[in-house]
Amino acid sequence: MSTKPVVAVAMSGGVDSSVAAAVLVEGGYSVIGMMLSLWSEQDSESTNRCCTPDSMALARRVASILSIPFYVLDARQIFFDTVVKSFIDGYTQNRTPNPCITCNKLVRWDFLLNHALAAGADYLATGHYASVSQKSKHTFQLSRGLDPTKDQSYVLHILPQPILKHALFPLGRFTKHEVREMAHKFSLPVADRPDSQDLCFIGSDGDYRHFLTRYAPQTQNPGLIMDQHGQILGTHQGLPFYTIGQRKGLYISSTVPLYVLAKDILRNVLIVGTRDESGCDHLVTDHVNWIEGFPPASKFNASVKIRYNAHDVPGVVSVIGKNSFRVEFENLVSDITPGQAAVLYNSDICLGGGIISSNDQ
Amino acid sequence: MIHIKQIYLDYAATTPVDPRVMQVMLPYFSETFGNPSSYHTYGQYAETALENARETVAQYLHCIPSEVIFTSCGTESDNLALRGSAIYAKKERGAKHILISPVEHHAVTHTAQQLSNFYGFDLEYLPVDGFGQTHVEDVVKRIRQDTAIVSVIYANNEIGTINPISEIGELCRSKGVIFHTDAVQAAGYLSLDVNSLHTDLISIGAHKFYGPKGIGALYIRKGLSILPAQTGGGQEFGFRAGTQNIPYIVGLAEALRIAQTEKVDRVISIKPLRDHLIGTILEEISDVQLTGHPDDRLPNHASFVFMGVDGNALLMMLDVEGFACSSGSACKTGNPEPSDVLTSLGFTHDWSLGSLRVTLGNYTTSSEIENFLAVLPNIISKLRKIR
Numbered sequence: 001m002s003t004k005p006v007v008a009v010a011m012s013g014g015v016d017s018s019v020a021a022a023v024l025v026e027g028g029y030s031v032i033g034m035m036l037s038l039w040s041e042q043d044s045e046s047t048n049r050c051c052t053p054d055s056m057a058l059a060r061r062v063a064s065i066l067s068i069p070f071y072v073l074d075a076r077q078i079f080f081d082t083v084v085k086s087f088i089d090g091y092t093q094n095r096t097p098n099p100c101i102t103c104n105k106l107v108r109w110d111f112l113l114n115h116a117l118a119a120g121a122d123y124l125a126t127g128h129y130a131s132v133s134q135k136s137k138h139t140f141q142l143s144r145g146l147d148p149t150k151d152q153s154y155v156l157h158i159l160p161q162p163i164l165k166h167a168l169f170p171l172g173r174f175t176k177h178e179v180r181e182m183a184h185k186f187s188l189p190v191a192d193r194p195d196s197q198d199l200c201f202i203g204s205d206g207d208y209r210h211f212l213t214r215y216a217p218q219t220q221n222p223g224l225i226m227d228q229h230g231q232i233l234g235t236h237q238g239l240p241f242y243t244i245g246q247r248k249g250l251y252i253s254s255t256v257p258l259y260v261l262a263k264d265i266l267r268n269v270l271i272v273g274t275r276d277e278s279g280c281d282h283l284v285t286d287h288v289n290w291i292e293g294f295p296p297a298s299k300f301n302a303s304v305k306i307r308y309n310a311h312d313v314p315g316v317v318s319v320i321g322k323n324s325f326r327v328e329f330e331n332l333v334s335d336i337t338p339g340q341a342a343v344l345y346n347s348d349i350c351l352g353g354g355i356i357s358s359n360d361q
Numbered sequence: 362m363i364h365i366k367q368i369y370l371d372y373a374a375t376t377p378v379d380p381r382v383m384q385v386m387l388p389y390f391s392e393t394f395g396n397p398s399s400y401h402t403y404g405q406y407a408e409t410a411l412e413n414a415r416e417t418v419a420q421y422l423h424c425i426p427s428e429v430i431f432t433s434c435g436t437e438s439d440n441l442a443l444r445g446s447a448i449y450a451k452k453e454r455g456a457k458h459i460l461i462s463p464v465e466h467h468a469v470t471h472t473a474q475q476l477s478n479f480y481g482f483d484l485e486y487l488p489v490d491g492f493g494q495t496h497v498e499d500v501v502k503r504i505r506q507d508t509a510i511v512s513v514i515y516a517n518n519e520i521g522t523i524n525p526i527s528e529i530g531e532l533c534r535s536k537g538v539i540f541h542t543d544a545v546q547a548a549g550y551l552s553l554d555v556n557s558l559h560t561d562l563i564s565i566g567a568h569k570f571y572g573p574k575g576i577g578a579l580y581i582r583k584g585l586s587i588l589p590a591q592t593g594g595g596q597e598f599g600f601r602a603g604t605q606n607i608p609y610i611v612g613l614a615e616a617l618r619i620a621q622t623e624k625v626d627r628v629i630s631i632k633p634l635r636d637h638l639i640g641t642i643l644e645e646i647s648d649v650q651l652t653g654h655p656d657d658r659l660p661n662h663a664s665f666v667f668m669g670v671d672g673n674a675l676l677m678m679l680d681v682e683g684f685a686c687s688s689g690s691a692c693k694t695g696n697p698e699p700s701d702v703l704t705s706l707g708f709t710h711d712w713s714l715g716s717l718r719v720t721l722g723n724y725t726t727s728s729e730i731e732n733f734l735a736v737l738p739n740i741i742s743k744l745r746k747i748r
Contacts (some may be wrong), residue, residue, distance in 0.1 A: 032681065034677075069680065069681070071673075071676075071677040071680070072673065073671070073673055073674055073677065074673050075673065111747075114747040115677070115747065117673055118674075118678065118743045118744065118746075119677060119678050119681045120681055120682075264369055
């Protein structure tokens with residue numbers, strides 16, 4: 001009987017999760033490959049783009065190259081009930097949801113983790129670019145991945161301590177370039193596969209607006225486009241089809257570029273303005289998770305990331321009760337978008353985060 | 362925990378090749394390698410091996426050798442039987458009705474569906490009882506003058522239920538309708554006597570009875586006209602063109618000989634283990650049902666449904682613990698749809714997704730079954746907790 005720790009690795013047939021599995025095997029762990037079959041829109045491909053028969057065959061081949069067992073679990077129902085439904089609900093409520101966060105919270109680090117633990121695994125590993133380390137006997141820390149262009153700690157800010165103690169991110173200390181090189185070194189057939197897409201469950205056209213039209217036709221609700229002074233500039237197709245900060249696709253003629261600034265839900269009006277007008281000096285969140293289980297202080301300075309691809313901006317965080325915080329920014333910040341997460345860092349250490357509920361209080 | 366010895370309990374999926382079978386196959390790869398259609402000595406040796414094998418198979422089917430043709434597998438035999446006889450019967454006498462049980466192997470179901478979707482046949486399913494058994498009275502009610510073929514599986518792969526083939530065969534014979542049975546699962550344990558079974562077509566595949574994969578046979582009653590699926594050099598009496606795979610044919614015949622001569626001993630050793638397995642599971646686990654017939658079932662076959670359990674996760678957990686089982690039909694994709702068979706038996710979604718098939722074989726020991734019974738209840742309760 002082996003005493004090596006057992007790690008279940010979430011495999012997708014992509015380069016990251018494949019290399020993560022290889023790194024674990026090389027590190028001497030007992031590794032089990034697991035893949036989730038996820039729901040997707042029925043069109044030319046019958047399964048989610050993250051788990052097409054092609055991806056599944058690749059993941060299977062990687063597992064066989066690494067001589068690890070490989071299992072596929074059916075997560076279509078739970079993926080639909082959580083990720084897809086909250087994606088639709090979010091847009092219908094005029095937020096811009098981040099389905100990757102929901103998936104990590106309710107599918108990967110819940111459904112899959114529970115199956116992994118039940119199967120006897122000590123850890124669940126994923127190919128995320130992030131790191132988890134033990135700060136003290138009972139406290140685990142989440143940090144950014146080494147590769148600044150690939151860091152995925154943003155979508156993992158929802159992990160609480162009882163889950164972090166079972167989490168491994170073998171790629172946290174590598175750059176994407178090194179990961180691709182390792183894929184070649186391990187002779188994995190995935191070395192040159194393109195990176196996966198975020199909206200893995202949307203049909204082959206890949207456009208969330210078409211998806212909403214098909215699954216939530218009530219989102220098609222035309223109204224007026226106005227500037228901040230109430231001047232009518234055009235018409236919109238329905239507020240959910242626009243994202244804060246969006247410039248293209250507004251179809252209004254103007255001498256200066258105009259951006260979506262806000263959505264006036266009561267009047268069904270899309271508010272646009274110039275880049276100068278787009279900033280905001282604060283945000284408020286709900287659905288908060290503090291990585292250590294509690295905030296570092298009731299008021300503290302932090303580096304704040306308001307979107308997966310945004311640069312950090314400095315801000316002062318004030319904790320409001322158990323499930324909310326407010327951030328005041330020194331300078332105006334553009335593109336603060338309800339539904340996206342605001343994730344807080346102290347240097348490279350993720351402190352936690354919450355879902356932006358509004359930027360207009 | 363991962364590199365522990367694996368225990369194989371999936372003999373209905375496939376079996377290892379019996380070393381005795383392997384032994385008789387070996388000379389036909391590189392020594393006696395001739396083409397049985399060739400005129401010279403090499404060809405004659407190969408032809409002798411082929412015809413001896415055909416004779417052996419015929420002996421256990423109680424038929425004449427020219428009624429046995431070799432195919433690439435049980436699935437090919439099913440395809441040829443259905444498509445070949447249906448299309449011919451349509452052209453000859455305008456028959457356009459196909460009658461099959463709803464618990465056929467996909468090799469039959471999907472062929473019948475293709476005949477219905479692309480060749481204008483009228484496909485009708487026979488009812489089955491809660492054990493998945495077909496009754497002759499239901500065939501009586503549905504058989505028609507224009508029925509091209511009736512096909513009922515001898516013993517079901519998912520639930521192990523044995524059908525009254527002889528009675529259904531007798532009825533079809535009296536009505537002058539062609540009757541096929543898929544005996545792929547049955548061949549290792551049940552009689553294949555075509556005279557008492559009253560069948561016109563019987564499909565078998567060697568790898569279910571300790572022969573090699575990639576070889577099967579089809580019994581075609583003398584005088585029956587079927588359209589060949591493969592045309593060419595006229596091998597296999599014109600029913601299946603292509604140079605015969607002599608080592609595999611020899612292997613099939615030897616495996617069938619061993620299976621049929623040793624089947625009584627085999628049942629004596631396997632069935633008590635299987636009965637103990639079923640009894641213990643039904644006793645020790647809550648919300649479980651045996652699927653298929655309690656008595657009229659293959660002696661090595663046990664199948665269950667567990668309420669509120671994800672069948673795929675169950676197979677994963679068992680495999681991690683070292684037990685290779687199946688959910689009934691092999692599904693690697695992780696998209697288990699409720700099985701057609703279990704659905705036709707009336708199981709609801711909540712039950713039918715939690716299916717488990719445990720099939721024993723020649724190498725199964727009582728300690729393997731004890732070990733299996735020691736881990737299963739715990740796995741089921743773990744899975745019920747995380748759902």
